[in-house]
Structure formats: C-alpha cells, structure tokens
Amino acid sequence: MAVQRITTRNARFQQWHALLGNRNKRKRQNEFLVQGVRPITMAVEHGWTVRALLYDASRPLSRWAEELLRGISTERVAMAPELLAELSERTDGAPEVLAVVEMRPDDLTRIPVHDAFLGVLFDRPTQPGNIGSIVRSADAFGADGLIVTGHAADVYDPKSVRATTGSLFALPVVRTPSHHEVTEWLTKERAGGHAVTVVGTDENGEAEASDFDLTRPVLLLIGNETAGLSTAWRELCDHVVHIPMTGSASSLNASNAATVLLYEASRQRRR
16 A cells, blocks of 8 residues: 655644544544554554554654554555654654544444443543543443543543553443433343442442442443542442542542542452
C-alpha cells in the first residue's frame, strides 16, 4: 500500500488533531487516537479496526513498528515528527507510531452476561482519567464489561484511553445516555435466566462490601465523583454496600472505590 506523507498542518492533519479535544468530532468520525506499544498491540490482537498508522518519518523504526506496518493492511502515513508529537500531546518528542482506531458500537449486548457475571457501571463520571483507571481495574479483576451512563466524560478522550494502558481493547466498554437503556437490558437478561443483582455503593450502605455475597451475578454501581449515585440509580439498586474507612478521609476516589469492590469480588470468587 502506498505511503502518504504529511509535513504540514494540512486538512488531514487537522481532522486527526480534532480528535484530541472535540468529542463531537470523535463521534462523527467514529474514530480516536491511540499511542504506545502495548495499547496499539492490544487493539490489533483484539481485532479492533485500525484505520491508519501514523509514524515518524525522520528516524529508523523499531522491529515492533516495522512488523506492525507490514502486518496490517491499512493507510500508512509518514508524518513530520513535530506533527506527530502534537497529535500525541507529548512534550518529550514524537512517539514512534500513532494509530487511528475505529470505535466499537455502544451496544450493551457486547457485554456477556452469565452465571458468574461481574459488571461495573460508572454513573456520570467527570474525569476521563477515572474512567481509564476503572477500565484497567475491571480488566485486571476479571469483570465482563463497563457501562458509562449519563452526560459524562468520554471513554475515548485521549486521557481516558491512555489511563487504560490498553485494557480498553480487552474489555467491552459501552456508553448509554441514561439508566433507561440499562434497565431494559437488565430486564431482558433477567427474563433470560440471569438473575443479576444491582449493587450500589454509598458510605451509608447496609453492609460492608466484604460481608456481602459478590459471587452471584452482580452489576456494581459507582457514582459520580462529587454527587455519588443519581436518585434513579439508587432506586434501581437491589442492595447498597459500603467500604469501611478508619482514617480522616471523607470518601474514596471513584476509581479507587471501584478497584476495592472489584478486588473484593475477585477475592470472594477465588475463595
């Protein structure tokens, strides 16, 4: 396949640059930028569609980059290093390769529900880094998927993608506008024989997380960083648990709370 060369901030460069900070452009173009050996490798291994590979035209490429460029049939763009650095939002020089990757559909059926189901839902997150951290923890502790609901930070924001360190490509992550879509999905799954229990988190929860049975099929709900769970989600919870704390901190960061609950679920299931 022929290699395109970009050395100026032309229209194509501007199209990719818009993916960094414009959520609507990402949605309209249905693509986002990925950097790093592990994230790009995982995107390829898990079958995500790579629309273009952008690489530094000014230096010899590593064996990994050469094999990547040979192994994928997609658009290849040799780019000036200062432009590549701008797209990567790095100040320490250009990365070797950037990938333009197609988004996966926001379809809840992508998340497999079974007798040992473990899912996570993040209600109206405001920080993309927290989304990325929860994706990483969910992947690490064997969750089946993450749902991000409401008017929230974007899963495909560059900060979120970087924070996942590649786990975004291994774990189904689905965005929904509200609780209505999730409620309908849960109703169908329950009617199909999967008795999913919805477990919320709150400092006044009825039981400690370690005392609650998390070996059953569960969907763990994590609230907004400031306001916690919305009223609609609280009403949909079958149970609410809390994480005991003994220090002076008033609460845990959302991603830390999710990690604690995911670890506890994993611990109980291993036991």
